[in-house]
Amino acid sequence: MGVAYSVGEVDHLYTFFVQWSPDIYKGNKKHQQPPYLIGEKHQNHYLVVEKDKVAVINKLLNNPVNPSAKNWKIITVKDTKRRLSLCSSEDSEAEEPEYHEDVDNILPVLSDHSHLMDDHHLERLVVQMPPRTQGYPWHLAYSTAVHGSSLKTLYRNMAGLDSPVLLVIKDMQKKVFGAFCSDPFRVSKYCYGTGETFLFSFNPDFQSYRWSGENSYFVSGNMESLQIGGGGGGFGLWLDADLYHGSSFSCPTFHNAPLSTQEDFIVQDLEVWTVQN
Structure with a gap:
């Protein structure tokens, strides 16, 4: 009618x-x-x-x-x-x-200045994140520029959190990429997380890789490394204990392309943001 x-x-x-x-x-x-x-x-x-x-x-x-x-x-x-x-x-x-068509895409409020993200990055990321995160401020939970390069410190800063996290990396080739994870990073014997988890890359155009449904290897971590996505010959995103060496391969969890220009990369800067009330 x-x-x-x-x-x-x-x-x-x-x-x-x-x-x-x-x-x-x-x-x-x-x-x-x-x-x-x-x-x-x-x-x-x-x-x-x-x-x-x-x-x-x-x-x-x-x-x-x-x-x-x-x-x-x-x-x-x-x-x-x-x-x-x-x-x-x-x-x-x-x-x-x-x-303006983008009036509905309100940029999130950051508690601190980001050395890795500007409005261009935020505009692309905010529309990919689940509705439960919309409208809440983003707090900087960990930064290599502030806290040094240590996976142990990253875990320590995540302790007690119960909210999604956004991992953002810039490598030595100046490429920005990372992951949104439904749960804060922690040491765990088994994989954790939900289908809200996704990988992304600005390389240079924005690409997001959501859960394929093929497996549930979202996130796993120990004191030696942090892994996101898996099930094949390599992880979708992998970081070592010093948060210095990393790698990114195509994996069944997200059916992603490698996030960096090279499968093995060196981290220049890294930030982890938590979305919470």
């Missing part, structure tokens, strides 16, 4: 269609919800039309026989919802602020 908003001017538009293009509107009410509306400029009056009619209607509105058609234009449903939320009343004729 088509949905009309503020029906005061719909009759006027109906008359316009019947008079100048009767083949477009024949009273057929069996169409599904379309993604376009016709909206009267400077008013809150909208009429839903089918997507396949948009081109024809747009032509009519751009080259109208009836001067009243100049008061109408094609807009999207998303834009209509935004306009309705901005208007305080049907009679409001105030100019609307310019809309």
Whole structure:
């Protein structure tokens, strides 16, 4: 069913269609919800039309026989919802602020300055993270620049946490990559984590590698190394006890490409962020 908003001017538009293009509107009410509306400029009056009619209607509105058609234009449903939320009343004729498509992707608040991530990285990562993390600040739990290069210290800083973590690495080739893990890193005899865990790389374009469902080798750790993803000939991401040497191979857990330009890499900087209230 088509949905009309503020029906005061719909009759006027109906008359316009019947008079100048009767083949477009024949009273057929069996169409599904379309993604376009016709909206009267400077008013809150909208009429839903089918997507396949948009081109024809747009032509009519751009080259109208009836001067009243100049008061109408094609807009999207998303834009209509935004306009309705901005208007305080049907009679409001105030100019609307310019809309940006990325307004919904609000960048997370960082508790500390990141040496590895800027807005470009954050914009890509935040939309990949699970809904339960959205809207919460990110706290720096570990950084090689602050705490030195030690896996033991990383584990110590994770102790007592019960929230997801974001591991970000920059290697000596200046490539940025890492992993989002559903659980904080710890020493464990068995693998832990959930399907929320994923690998990512800016190499240079952003790529994310989510759980393939093939196995559950998400994260495992001991005092000698930290491993993320596995089941094949190598780990999706592996770091040694000094957080200095690392490697990244394609693995069944994520069906990822190697995250660095080389399968074996040297860590330049590393940060771990925790998302918590």
